[in-house]
Amino acid sequence: MFLLNKVYFTAHGGSAVSPYLEWRLDDSPRCLTFTGGCFKYPLRRLQIQDTDNSIPFHINLHVYNNAGHYLSLATEPFKVPSRYPPGQSIVYDLDPEYPDTTPLADVDVHFKSSVLCASWTDATHHESVSYEVGVGLTNLNDDIIAFQHMKETTLFCFNSSVIQTDETYFFLLRSNCSAGSTISSSDGVTVLDGEDLRNALVVQPGRNCFDSEHDNIALQSYNSIIWKPKPLLVGFSYIITLNTTEFDIHADDAKIINSTGVLLLVPFRSHINITIRIKSSTTAPVFARMFFCPNKDVLPNTNELTISWMFSRDIKRSSFVYMIGVEKIHAVNNTLVLPYQKATQHFEHRFKDISSILGRNDEFVAKVRICSMTHCLEDVVSNQFTFDPTDPELHVEALSAESNDRASCLSLHAQWKIVPADMKVSYHQFAIALDKDGKEKITSWKTIANTSLFVEVMS
Numbered sequence: 001m002f003l004l005n006k007v008y009f010t011a012h013g014g015s016a017v018s019p020y021l022e023w024r025l026d027d028s029p030r031c032l033t034f035t036g037g038c039f040k041y042p043l044r045r046l047q048i049q050d051t052d053n054s055i056p057f058h059i060n061l062h063v064y065n066n067a068g069h070y071l072s073l074a075t076e077p078f079k080v081p082s083r084y085p086p087g088q089s090i091v092y093d094l095d096p097e098y099p100d101t102t103p104l105a106d107v108d109v110h111f112k113s114s115v116l117c118a119s120w121t122d123a124t125h126h127e128s129v130s131y132e133v134g135v136g137l138t139n140l141n142d143d144i145i146a147f148q149h150m151k152e153t154t155l156f157c158f159n160s161s162v163i164q165t166d167e168t169y170f171f172l173l174r175s176n177c178s179a180g181s182t183i184s185s186s187d188g189v190t191v192l193d194g195e196d197l198r199n200a201l202v203v204q205p206g207r208n209c210f211d212s213e214h215d216n217i218a219l220q221s222y223n224s225i226i227w228k229p230k231p232l233l234v235g236f237s238y239i240i241t242l243n244t245t246e247f248d249i250h251a252d253d254a255k256i257i258n259s260t261g262v263l264l265l266v267p268f269r270s271h272i273n274i275t276i277r278i279k280s281s282t283t284a285p286v287f288a289r290m291f292f293c294p295n296k297d298v299l300p301n302t303n304e305l306t307i308s309w310m311f312s313r314d315i316k317r318s319s320f321v322y323m324i325g326v327e328k329i330h331a332v333n334n335t336l337v338l339p340y341q342k343a344t345q346h347f348e349h350r351f352k353d354i355s356s357i358l359g360r361n362d363e364f365v366a367k368v369r370i371c372s373m374t375h376c377l378e379d380v381v382s383n384q385f386t387f388d389p390t391d392p393e394l395h396v397e398a399l400s401a402e403s404n405d406r407a408s409c410l411s412l413h414a415q416w417k418i419v420p421a422d423m424k425v426s427y428h429q430f431a432i433a434l435d436k437d438g439k440e441k442i443t444s445w446k447t448i449a450n451t452s453l454f455v456e457v458m459s
Contacts, residue, residue: 086123111194139185209293
């Protein structure tokens with residue numbers, strides 16, 4: 001007696017999805033783990049029948065004997081492997097300090113070193129998907145933290161010393177199923193040290209000094225040069241930058257202040273000589289640049305106020321949000337007179353219609369907050385500043401002369417006052433002339449600080 005076998009696959013509620021297959025049991029090859037015969041059917045044909053919704057399939061088997069009697073059997077339902085890898089996930093960089101409160105708020109920068117957090121949407125797929133997470137410097141390779149398996153979750157944080165500040169990282173997600181893997185990536189997040197960032201930020205009233213270059217000069221290694229910049233405004237501020245740290249600098253008739261890595265120059269004459277010496281050898285060209293910097297202590301009495309800021313060192317550019325406010329100074333507690341506003345430009349913000357805060361001799365400070373999408377760092381405060389009074393007056397109260405034994409030597413004494421008396425003054429300038437209108441000067445203009453008590457002029 002022989003057995004004739006017929007088999008076909010069914011799905012879609014019992015619909016046949018394959019033709020009948022017939023074979024004789026005594027002619028079929030033996031299976032290694034079964035005693036009956038084996039048959040093969042191309043998996044791809046069943047996958048084509050699947051609608052990517054993981055349809056259950058059955059194998060229906062009919063066994064016939066010589067008399068024509070038969071027995072029908074059916075397997076338990078099963079699913080065929082997927083034809084496609086999982087779909088892409090959307091990966092969100094999270095702020096490690098607020099990971100649970102902002103599950104879908106993607107940040108481009110955060111201020112907690114050594115930590116990266118991310119959440120993601122599930123990969124669209126009909127099979128059960130497993131996930132691996134890693135970190136890279138690009139959105140293609142896990143070159144910082146290699147992929148590692150994780151339990152089922154849609155939020156994960158890495159805490160590792162390999163995550164450095166001042167660097168941009170990409171959180172990588174690998175989704176796996178029977179048909180392969182898909183790598184999804186965040187759009188990148190820059191990790192910065194919040195306190196270091198605040199210390200590097202310089203806030204100043206007025207326009208940014210780097211908006212207007214006044215002059216520049218090329219320098220050579222191990223060489224001194226005398227720089228005679230274009231005519232300067234006496235008593236105003238200029239910033240000098242060099243693309244090297246190995247230098248000495250000195251100026252005649254000017255004051256140079258090294259403040260937080262920034263060279264601030266205040267000229268006492270319109271034409272000055274600046275001596276610069278490069279102390280080390282370098283093949284790269286060295287340049288010195290000078291920028292005009294408006295007075296930061298006394299601002300023009302207009303109906304607008306500009307606040308600017310800069311970093312004293314290179315900061316990796318990130319999508320910061322800056323909030324700017326202005327406080328009026330009091331003996332006890334300051335008053336916020338210009339509420340915080342979001343910056344309209346990257347390094348500058350302009351308050352308009354400030355007539356309500358303009359008062360005689362009131363002093364103010366500007367405050368800037370560096371913010372991510374989730375929170376802000378503590379304020380960085382500018383120097384104190386005030387506004388020019390509307391109609392200041394200068395009165396020379398006394399001018400006297402004394403001669404000594406030498407007829408060629410004459411001592412002149414002068415004193416003056418300013419109305420209003422408590423007006424904030426940065427410096428004074430004076431000259432000696434032979435006429436009342438000052439047309440016939442016998443000395444050039446001299447500049448003295450407002451704190452000077454005595455001035456001696458040699459002529």
